[in-house]
Amino acid sequence: MLDGSFFVRLIRKITYFISNAVKNSIIGRFLISYDESLDGLKGKIGKKFFERSNLSNKIKKIKSHTARLFENSIIENLLKKIADVFLHLSVRSYGVGGLTFGIYCISTYMLKTFVHLNITSSSMHLYVGAGISFISLILIFCKKSISLMLSESSIMSFLLVRVFGIRDYDLRSKSEALHKNTASCIVGMLLGFLSFAISPLLICAAIFIPVAAAMILSSPEFGVMMLFFAVPFLNTMMLVGFILFVAFSYFLKLIRGKRTIKFYPLDLMVLLFAAFIICAGIFSIDPQSSPKVMLVMLAFVMSYFLVSNLITTSLWCRRCIGAMIFGTFIVSAYGIYQYFTGSAATTWQDTSMFSDITGRVVSFFENPNVLGEFLILTIPFLLTASFGAKKFTSKMFLFMMLISSGICLIFTWSRGAWLGFIFAMIIFFMLYNRLTLILLVSGAITSPIWFFLLPSSIINRFSSIGNITDTSTAYRVNIWKGTLSMIKEHFGAGVGLGIDSFQKIYPAYSLPAIENAPHAHNLYLELTAEMGILGLIALLVCIILFVKCALSLTANEKTAPAHRNYAIAGVCGVAAILLQGATDYVWYNYRLFLMFWLIIGITSAVTRCSRIEDAKDEYSLYE
DSSP states (O other): OOSSSHHHHHHHHHHHHHHHHHHHSHHHHHOHHHHHHHHHHIIIIIIIIIHHHHHHHHHHHHHHHHHHHHTTTTHHHHHHHOOOOHHHHEEEEEEHHHHHHHHHHHHHHHHHOOOTSSSOOOHHHHHHHHHHHHHHHTTOOOHHHHHHHHHHHHHHHHHIISSOOOOOOHHHHHHHHHHBBHHHHHHHHHHHTTTTTTHHHHHHHHHHHHHHHHHHHHOOHHHHHHHHHHHTSOOHHHHHHHHHHHHHHHHHHTTTSSSSSOOOOOHHHHHHHHHHHHHHHHSOOOOTTHHHHHHHHHHHHHHHHHHHHOOHHHHHHHHHHHHHHHHHHHHHHHHHHHHHHTTOOOTTTTTTOTOOOOOOOTSSSSSHHHHHHHHHHHHHHHHHHHOOOOOOHHHHHHHHHHHHHHHHHHHHHHHHHHHHHHHHHHHHHHHHOOOHHHHHHHHTHHHHHHHHOHHHHHHHHTTTTTTTTHHHHHHHHHHHHHHHHHHHEEEEEHHHHHSSHHHHGGGTTTTTTOTOOSSSSSSSHHHHHHHHHHHHHHHHHHHHHHHHHHHHHHHTTSOOOHHHHHHHHHHHHHHHHHHHHHTOOSSHHHHHHHHHHHHHHHHHHHHHHHHSSSSGTTTOOOO
16 A cells, blocks of 8 residues: 555655666766776787787796795695694694693692782683683593594584685595694693793684684685774784785785786776875875885785785675674674773763763774774675575674664764765665665655654764864864865875874964864875875775776676675775765774775675676675
8 A cells, every 4th residue: 555655656756767867877877887998908908918928828837837836845845744733633632732731821820829929810811721621621532633523513614614715625634633642731731831921812812823824825815804804903013914914825826826816997096096105105204104104005005906806706705794794793792882881981072062972982993983984884784784694593693783883883973974874875775776765765754753763962963063163073174274275385296194294294284273183184185185186086086996896787787686785885885984084084093094995805806706707606695
C-alpha cells in the first residue's frame, strides 16, 4: 500500500530524474571515463616503450638469473632449514619450553615482591607467567608436530589459512615430529631469567616478531593486511619501519620474478605528487626538520603502491578490508569505554558554550578530531560489508560493529567529522542504488522532526557550526586569514614540508594573538603553504583520477556488486576526509596521512581485481 502511494511514486520519479541527469551530464560522463584513459595509456606508452626497446625480455632474463642466485644462496637454504625445524618441532617441546619460562616468570615476580630487592613489579608479570604455565601444561600432552597440530585445529587453520593467507599445504607435514625437550627447557630458562629485567609481555612480543617477519618475507600481502590493522595502534616511526620491511619483502619477490609491478594513470600522478613532496622537503626554509618529514611522507605514500600491486585478488582485498574493519571496531569500543568511564577530556572544547558535553574521546589517537577523521575514512567500508554479508550471524556482528563506530563518532563531538560523515552517506546512497535516494529525500523532508528526537547536546553542537562566537571557529577563521597572506608571498614553491617550516614563517603574517598556530587548520591552505600551488594541483588531479577510476567501475553494468560497492565505499571515505579538510589539517597526524593512501590503494586494488577476475567470482569480496 505504501509502495503504491502517490508520495512514494512521486519521490521515485524525482530520484530517477536526478540519477539520470547526473549520469548523463558533462561531469558525470567525465567521471566514468577512466577506462578510456587507461586503454590509451597502455596503447600509446606501453607498447612503444616495452616492445620497441625489447625491455620486457631483458627484465625477464634479469629476474630469472636473480631467482637462481636466491634459490642457491646459503642464506635462503639456512632460513628454510630453520623454518622446517620450528614447524616440525613437537608441541610437547613447545610446552616444555613454555612451562619453564612461565615458572621462572612467577619466580622472578616472587623475588621482586617478597625479597625486598627495591624493584617494583607489576601484577601483570604474575598473570602472564601463570597464563603461559597453564597453556604449556596442556601442550605437554601432545606429541604431534606443531605444523600438524595447527592444520588439524579448525580455529587455528581458519586463522592461518583463511585470514592470514598461509597455504594449507605449507602447514601439513608428513615428517615425524622432532622432540627437543632439553633444548626447549634451556631456552625457557634463559627467557625466564630475562624476565627479571624485562617485562614478560615484551619477551612474548619479541618471540612473535621473528615469526611475523618470516610470514611477511614469505607473503608480503600478509604484511599489507597487517598494516591496515596496525595503523591506529603503532606510532609513526613504527609504521615507517613496518612499511619499509614490507617494501623490502616485496622487492625480494619482485627481483625473483614472483611478483609484478604495473603502473596506471593514477599511479603516475601519485608518483608526481611524491616528487613534489621531495622538492618541498629539499628546498625548505627549515632544512633540519623538512627532510625528516619528507622521508616519513614518502614511506607512507609508498604504501599506496604496495597495496595496489600486491593485493591482486578479491580474497586478499577482503582480508585487508576485514583487518581494517576489525581495527576500527577495537578503536570504537575503546572510545566508548573512555566516554562511559569518565576518561574523555574537555581540552578541545569550549566548556562555556558546550557545558552539557562531559568530554571528547580520543581512543588510540591524541585528538578527538583525528579519531573522527579515522572513523569517517573506514565506516563506509564497514557499512558496505554489513550490507553485503551473506550469513545472518555475520550481518548482525557487522551491524553491531557499525553501530559502535557510529556511537564513537558521536562521542568525538567533532563537527567537521559529522559533516564529513553526512556528506559521505549522501554520496554512498546516491551511488549504491538510485532507489536509496528515496531515503535521502524522505530524510530531508522529515529533518525538522530530528530536532525533537536527538539529544539537545548533539543539536547544540551541530547548530554551532559556523557560529563565529565559538572560540574554535573564530580561531580557525583568523588562522586562515594569516595563512592566505603567507601564501601570497610563497605561492609558487611554498615554505617547505612540516609544521616547523610553517611555524617559522607564519607569525610574520598572523593576526594579533594568533601567532602560535601549529598549522593552517585547512588541508588545502596547508598544502599550498608547504608545497606551493603545483603540489596542491598534483593532489587534486590524483583525487580526480581516483574518483574516475572508482566511478568508472560502478558505471559498468558487468561489474560484480561486491567490487562496485567497495569502490563506492572508498570514494565516500575519501570524500568525507576531503570535506573535513576544509576545516582542519587532516594530515597533521601522519597516521591519518597513511590511512588516506591505504584507502586509495585498496580501492584501486578492488577496481583492478574487478577488471581481471571472471564473472564466477562476482561475490568473492563478501563472506
